Amino acid sequence: MKCKNIELMISLHIDNKLSLEEVTFLMEHLNSCEKCRQIYKDFKDIKIVLSDSQKTKVTNDFTDSTMKKIIDLQNKKNDNIIFVDFVKKHLIMVASFVFIIIASIVFLSKNSSDNSALAEYYLNYEQYSSVEDIYDENIISFLLLY
């Protein structure tokens, strides 16, 4: 068997995944192949170092701070849910309210345009009336002459 295939067997062996026959075969090869023996030693060293390396841990208050964040997020979510529920429950009332507001806006804007038209009319009327006055005065003075 080629050394390349033996390397895979070495990896499986350090995880105890080989049968007894395979282990015997591997050991025979390792006895006769220095290169594979070195790989076996290195793979074992890597595994030992990695398995011993579990020293890094989270800080002591990790659970509390994570739970606090979750609860804060939940509260925000609940606030949103309460608002949406309120809207759902009072849908008719909310719709009526929205309708009244929209209707009021439309009415007021229409009214204000009517008012401006009226104002324009009055302004013009005043002008017209003053012209009429002048016209009337002219007629009177003309009549007086004769």
Add this chain to the structure above:
Amino acid sequence: MNDKEIIEKILAGQENLFRHIIDRYKDKVFSIIFSFCGYTSDCEDIVQSVFIKIFYSLKKFKFESSFSTWMYRIVINESINFAKKRNNKIISLQEKISSDDDQEIIDFIKSDDNIEKKAIEQETQKLVQNTLIKLKNNYKIVLTLRDIENFSYEEISQMMNVSVDTVKIWLFRARKKMREILIQGDQLL
């Protein structure tokens, strides 16, 4: 209380019980994410955001697999996403830092004959971490799950959603690659 019971109660409204899940898995989750982010200050923040994601994903848990397998899938996916997002920034930075650190470690070991065991362990931990971070994502995960967290091949295959044979091959390649990196850095005795 087992995981299933806790999850059922959380879903029924006892959300505070999620702290038991955090306590139970925080170090293992941290270990996996740590293999991606290394000694960066925001590593714990990432672990925290992963736990928050797990909490909000609980409704999707169908109790078809074990909770831990389901949870580790999320952790692995989040770790890979994290690596993709910050690959250019963090990994290259880590590589730079690690190469400096590696030399520091060698100098440190050579310079003093009376090295305290604890100090060596800490430095070895750094060396391992800095080597691990240079591996491909899949290799990183299988090595962390197998050699650091001691999961079985079957568990790893479920978590990573691949066959057991794939796990065997990935583990072999991961160890081979790790050996190559350590040999290049002259750090295997």
